[in-house]
Amino acid sequence: MRVGLLGAGRIGAWHARFLGGHPLVGDLLIGDADRRRAEALAGPLGARADTPDAVLAANLDAVVIATPTSTHAELLTRACDAGVPAFCEKPVAPDLRTTLEVRDRAAKTGVPVHIGFQRRFDAGYAAARRAVLDGRLGELHRVHLVTADPAPPPAEYVRTSGGIFRDCHIHDFDILRWVTGREVESVTAVGANRGDAYFAAAGDVDTSAAVMVLDDGTIATLQGSRYNGAGYDVRMELSGTAGTWVVGLDERAALRSAEPGVDWPPGDAWTDFWERFEPAYASEIGTFLEMAKGTVASPCTVDEALEAFLVAEAATLSLHEGRRVALAELR
Template sequence: MRIGFLGAGRIGAFHAEALLATPGVDELVIGDVDRGRAAALAGRTGATAAESVDAVFAAGVDAVVIATATASHAALITRAARAGLPAYCEKPVATDLAGTVTALREVERAGTLLQMGFQRRFDAGYLAAREALRTGRLGRLHTVRAVTSDPAPPPPAFLPLSGGLIRDCLVHDFDAVRWLTGREVVEAFATGTNGGAAFFREAGDVDTAAALLTLDDGTLVTATATRYNGAGYDVRMELSGERDQFVVGLDDRTPFTSAEPGGPPAPERPWTGFLERFAPAYRAELAAFVRAARGEAPNPCSGEEALHALLVAEACELSRAEHRPVRPAELVERIAGPA
């Protein structure tokens, strides 16, 4: 299978190496707006460098992987759909709801496969928690607590491109909650603060955020995120039920120090970032895409799933701006239009 690979940045480099080690992948054709960067990545991995993104689509590839900057996702998804090619794309589909819906309509018209990159669905801990919940081990689920904390802020130039802390980070938690529980978010209330660098305020963003979600069966979800977790990269999720409680992301590298005299010590090697923490999940996710693109397995995370997670994130942003609870259904009405 020949895969057109778009984007040669940090996550692109990781994905390219992972794909080349995936059974069924014969060749990668790498294109990037920076020709030199594409050539360098191809040279390191043994892939083929294309002169441009256009050249990738003209190379007769069997599928495309999109690991470019967020602002380019919707156009590349549309281009792949119109070319009849299955596509994998890092989240989000687009920078806003309208762009997301437009791109997904193109995919629907073309009848092509679009798999979105929510790698937590492939993480061993999240998979085990989902199984425990679905088999009834936890009993009735009443509370979910999600944490996503970066060890340090991103570069200031990244913020306007990211969509903000809630859309960039907490959207992963929102997708995981829906996927784990099989429930929909019916109401969101969110807030955020800025105690760090001024560039967050200048971008209209926050460096720390918290959301309270209500699911359609009454389960309550808290989700927090920050750009300032000096202890390390921390992603956890607690699922509390009447019979048992499961915790995802609690291991000997979880970056915290117990205040209890008999508690565990601080880890010697705390997690440093998402590529390290979720490396096996990313590899599994890309292998799943190859199988789906070859028609050997169903799509594990469609564009519609990404839209649902984005709707929750948008509800949280509106809540933060207007200081009120927001139902995602409000936003569905705003984007509804002719098919």
Template sequence: MRIAVVGVGRMGAIHAANLRRHADVTSLVVADSDRQRAQELARRLEVSAADSVDEVFASSTEAVVIAANTAAHAELIRQAARAGLPVFCEKPVAADLSESIQTVREVQAEGVTLQIGLMRRFDAGFRAGRALVRSGRLGRLHTIRSVGAEPDPPPATYLSASGGIFWDALIHDFDLLRWLTGREVSEVYACGSDAGPQIFAELGELDTAMALLTMDDGTLAAATAGRCNGAGYDVRMEVCGDADTIAIGLDRHTPLTSVEPEATFPSGDPVQNFLDRFAPAFEAEIDAFLQVARGDLENPCDGREAVEALRVAEACWRSQRERRPVRMTEIVGF
């Protein structure tokens, strides 16, 4: 297949490298608004660099991977849709909820495939957990606890354009809650703190956040996110039912220290970033996209799925700002 990657910052470079190694990719072109950055990556991977982003959509490309900054997502998705190209785009769909909904509607009207990059769906542990939940092995679910923490705050340039901790970080947890359980969120109550490094208060952002979510079957979920977890990069989930409880992401690399006198777990070095923790998942989601683009696989994470997670993030943002529970019926959707 002839594939193009648009936007070759950190995530774009990862996707390009994975595509470069993929047996089904016969031609790879990279493009970026910063032409020099595209040319440098092209030289490193020994692939082609487009002279402009627009050139990609007028070429013989068969599918497009978008990893540009969030503000550019919606228009790039529309360009791909108008060109009739299957498109993979990093989350989120767009910079706000209403534009995300409109973009997905336009893509659907064009009859084009849009897969959104929520890579935790492709992690082996989360996939195994989902299979157990859906099998009924856990019985009636009653509690889910989800943890996400980064060892160091992102750069100010990233924070200022990220959309905030609910939109940027906890969006993965909100997506997984729906994906694992097959249920919808009915109500949220969220809170947050900017008591960490001064940059968060200066930007009006949060360095720590927590959301309590009620699912439509009564299951309660608590999702936490932090930007200053010095122990390491930590993504875990506990799913509790009346028949069994499982832990996802709990292994010898989990950045925890037990104070129990006989404990020897965890025994390995902690993971320090999401690239190490989810490297196989990034490869798996791109492999899935190529299958989707060929028509060999049903879309595993389409635009509507991504918008539903964004709706939960929007509800949490409103709850945190207004200091009250927010019903999902208050948030615009399809």
């Protein structure tokens, strides 16, 4: 397959490594607004570098979009119009109106699109989903989600990120829907600024929490931080009438017990999202290539990405207006 990769930054470089070594990829073209950055990434992989426009015009079999969020909608729309199966990192767009426009364009063209929510490809989350759906947890009553980064992103990133709920917790909102099979009906969110002033200056927070009510009455809680000194902490706890399962509770969890004589977990904590989810990212790209080849359906459509974005929008609105927000308001 001839595959294009748009974006030669950090996430693009990781995708390039998987694409360059994948047996389904015979020709890899890398495009970036900074041509020299594209060339530096392409060289060691034996790939070709060009401008994003040139890559999109190269009769591709598939394209991976790993550019800044502000460019996703345009590039994804162009791929659909050209009939090229596309993978796009979340989110589809920085706002709801544009996300809906892209959703409608993708549906009209019928081109398969895969939006990147890598937690769906993590073994722990997949096992938890099976346990919920086959009834091993009994009737699900409570879910708790944690996403905490060991250090904050730079100020220039925060200014254009859309805020912690759209940028960071959108992963939690997607995986909540995917694992439980339920929809979020309402969100009540709060936040605080305990660190650098540039979060508040951007209208964002560095510490977050939310309570969500699902459509079957299940209560889900969420907490997050940009300053988690213990390490990279991503977990999901699911409690039902027949048991409790926890995703992310392994020997490298960023936790320490306060109980005397308990030294678990024994390993060094995860340091960042890439280290924690590298196998999931590899599986995600492999599945996308199979989708582009036509052997599997999209594992995360634009419609599904829209649902996670709606929850993020509701949480952001709740944070700024200090009230419970029903998803029906946004629909």
